[in-house]
Amino acid sequence: MEPQLPTIKNVFVNETDDDDPPALSSHALAALKEFLEEQRQSPANHETAENGEGTLEPESEVALVTEDWRLSQFWYDPETARTLSQEVLSLCSHSNYKVACIACPTLYAYLKKIDPNISVQLLEYDKRFEQYGSDFTFYDYNQPEDLPLELKHTYQVVIADPPYL
Numbered sequence: 001m002e003p004q005l006p007t008i009k010n011v012f013v014n015e016t017d018d019d020d021p022p023a024l025s026s027h028a029l030a031a032l033k034e035f036l037e038e039q040r041q042s043p044a045n046h047e048t049a050e051n052g053e054g055t056l057e058p059e060s061e062v063a064l065v066t067e068d069w070r071l072s073q074f075w076y077d078p079e080t081a082r083t084l085s086q087e088v089l090s091l092c093s094h095s096n097y098k099v100a101c102i103a104c105p106t107l108y109a110y111l112k113k114i115d116p117n118i119s120v121q122l123l124e125y126d127k128r129f130e131q132y133g134s135d136f137t138f139y140d141y142n143q144p145e146d147l148p149l150e151l152k153h154t155y156q157v158v159i160a161d162p163p164y165l
Contacts, residue, residue, distance in 0.1 A: 076106040084159070085110040091157050092118065100151075102160035103141060105129055121151065125163075 024032065076084065084107050088099060099120040101108040108122040112135075122132055123139035130136050137151060141162040 076104070076110075081106045081110040085114055088157060088159065089115060089118070095156075097156040098154055099157045100155040100159070102139060102158065103163060104159055104161040107159055107161075108132070108135070121155070123147075123151075 075081075084104075088107070088111060091097065092099065096119065099111065099118060100123060101111070101120060102123045103125070105122055105124055105126075108120055111118050111120050120135065121137060122129055122135055123137045125138070125140055127138060137148065140146065141160075
């Protein structure tokens with residue numbers, strides 16, 4: 001049995017009466033309904049397909065945990081993630097550079113999918129990414145210098161996409 005979505009009523013407010021409840025515009029109400037419907041549906045997990053050359057096929061995606069809008073999380077679309085991944089990999093192609101992905105788990109996932117041997121660390125606030133094991137480090141961008149000592153001055157390539165900025 002599917003859970004029922006909450007009923008959302010749009011109440012029109014008389015601008016001269018401050019005691020009335022606030023109202024949503026029809027556009028905001030539609031967006032809220034769409035968001036609640038998306039939250040109700042379970043995320044589909046898509047496996048990523050490689051073409052044999054270590055690059056991702058255009059129709060493939062890397063599955064991540066669901067975005068959490070309360071953490072201002074918005075994952076990269078596949079084209080953006082592939083483009084950034086290829087740029088990072090080109091920077092690292094002739095050396096053993098270490099890469100830090102700060103608040104960009106989509107990039108981390110694509111880098112590891114394309115080149116499982118790349119040295120990349122995900123620094124992220126969302127502890128659901130602990131599933132990446134030693135590649136995950138809890139990171140609060142509000143305390144940017146609060147890092148484990150072994151991570152300081154370690155990375156030649158740093159990509160940062162902190163929320164709210």
